[in-house]
Amino acid sequence: MxxxxxxxxxxxxxxxxxxxxxxxxxxxxxxxxxxxxxxxxxxxxxxxxxxxxxxxxxxxxxxxxxxxxxxxxxxxxxxxxxxxxxxxxxxxxxxxxxxxxxxxxxxxxxxxxxxxxxxxxxxxxxxxxxxxxxxxxxxxxxxxxxxxxxxxxxxxxxxxxxxxxxxxxxxxxxxxxxxxxxxxxxxxxxxxxxxxxxxxxxxxxxxxxxxxxxxxxxxxxxxxxxxxxESSGVELSLAVVAAGRTAGIGEHLATCGAPVTVRAHIRGVPSAGVSFHTQRGEVHRVMLPESGAGTAVWRTTAQNTSFVRIEVRHPYGHMAALTNPVVLV
Missing domain, CATH: 3.20.20.140 (Metal-dependent hydrolases)
Known part of the structure; x- marks a missing residue:
């Protein structure tokens, strides 16, 4: 009521x-x-x-x-x-x-x-x-x-x-x-x-x-x-795929030992650096074009990575966006 x-x-x-x-x-x-x-x-x-x-x-x-x-x-x-x-x-x-x-x-x-x-x-x-x-x-x-x-x-x-x-x-x-x-x-x-x-x-x-x-x-x-x-001008999506299954931010993905593809789509952050982070710290980095729109991809396995999250930073290092992890099992 x-x-x-x-x-x-x-x-x-x-x-x-x-x-x-x-x-x-x-x-x-x-x-x-x-x-x-x-x-x-x-x-x-x-x-x-x-x-x-x-x-x-x-x-x-x-x-x-x-x-x-x-x-x-x-x-x-x-x-x-x-x-x-x-x-x-x-x-x-x-x-x-x-x-x-x-x-x-x-x-x-x-x-x-x-x-x-x-x-x-x-x-x-x-x-x-x-x-x-x-x-x-x-x-x-x-x-x-x-x-x-x-x-x-x-x-x-x-x-x-x-x-x-x-x-x-x-x-x-x-x-x-x-x-x-x-x-x-x-x-x-x-x-x-x-x-x-x-x-x-x-x-x-x-x-x-x-x-x-x-x-x-x-x-x-x-x-x-x-x-x-950092603002509503930033758009982001993160999907992790393995063995025909897909998981998003905050979710668990049962990989069944299959290779894992992590794909992030970002808009609104010109010339940004997109970094992938696991229990080993930063493991991969991709630069976005000046347009601020792009896709960053990284491949791994659940044997090497228990989770993955991403950060998006401006060229001068200040944060533009970051995600919670996707957990791999």
Whole structure:
């Protein structure tokens, strides 16, 4: 049933498909400078299908979003849980719900808060784990969280990709091999952390979902059926084929020992470098033409590779897009 005064959890959308969303934004209800109306307009202009409102330690804005939801635009309720030893995102929580934040790494209290979010059907995401300011670095175990924000765009206006993001991506990448082996890997996400005009959607996460509704989007994000884009001008698809079977981002492919072909199609990144990554690090690189449109192909086997993911970077090294892995078995 709808909750009067709060945005609906379902929009008509386009049915099953890829949806672009920014799950870390702030309005005038915490430390942002934009109203919900301005954020919604900015999100639509940036080509987004949904956003998550994540004010710091507050549910104050949740009732302000209902007028801005639409058949083709969803607002997901959330919170940035700003603790004394790192921040995390509670995405998809209940209307009016506030998650406890008053603790530090040695207090052994974060687990209770994570449990509350999971009980509401929500997603728990490590936020900007290496942010260079007091309490910005994430000092807790990642064990019970669902995803990691490896790309945070807070400084996007002058540094679309910075050293903090590079470190977060490298640490996430190093942990993938063990995570894939144990069947417990945590997907990567990218969000703008919008506070000012012009930031929203830089970057954002593109998720494969059964529809434009909160449960479906969270299911796609939780499963890692997603990739990160610097803007809606970037298009990407990744398919892995073996033994007549095909798998996409976040999926498993049973190869039956057959040769594996990995094919990535990219648009919108002129003269980009497309790199393929496995448990051995970067294993292959292809350069795109000046047009920014092209296909990159790599061949391997499941015996040599337990997963594959790709990164797309501009000629000067800044990230344009990156994917979660396809797992090979």
């Amino acid at each position: 709808p909750n009067p005064g709060f945005p609906p959890v379902r929009a008509r959308g386009r049915g099953a498909g890829w949806y672009r969303g920014d799950c870390h934004v702030h309005s005038v209800y915490s430390d942002g400078e934009l109203s919900p109306e301005e954020l919604t307009a900015g999100a639509r202009a940036a080509g987004l299908d949904f956003i998550a409102t994540t004010e710091h330690n507050s549910a104050a804005s949740m009732g302000a979003w209902e007028p801005h939801a639409a058949d083709d635009f969803l607002v997901v309720l959330g919170q940035e849980v700003t603790t004394r030893a790192g921040h995390w995102l509670a995405v998809g929580i209940a209307p009016g719900q506030v998650i406890d934040w008053d603790y530090g790494a040695g207090d052994a209290l974060i687990g209770r808060s994570l449990d509350r979010v999971h009980a509401s059907g929500g997603l728990c995401v490590v936020a900007h784990p290496y942010a260079p300011y007091p309490s910005g670095s994430f000092m807790y175990s990642h064990q019970d969280l669902d995803a990691i924000e490896v790309w945070n765009g807070l400084w996007a206006s002058d540094r679309p990709w910075n050293a903090d993001n590079e470190t977060a991506l490298a640490e996430w990448g190093r942990g993938l091999a063990d995570g894939v082996r144990a069947g417990l890997w945590r997907p990567a996400m990218g969000n703008s952390d919008t506070h000012l005009i012009g930031q929203i959607g830089i970057p954002h996460t593109v998720v494969l979902a059964e529809g434009l509704n909160t449960p479906a989007l969270l299911a796609g994000l939780r499963a890692g059926r997603s990739w990160i884009a």
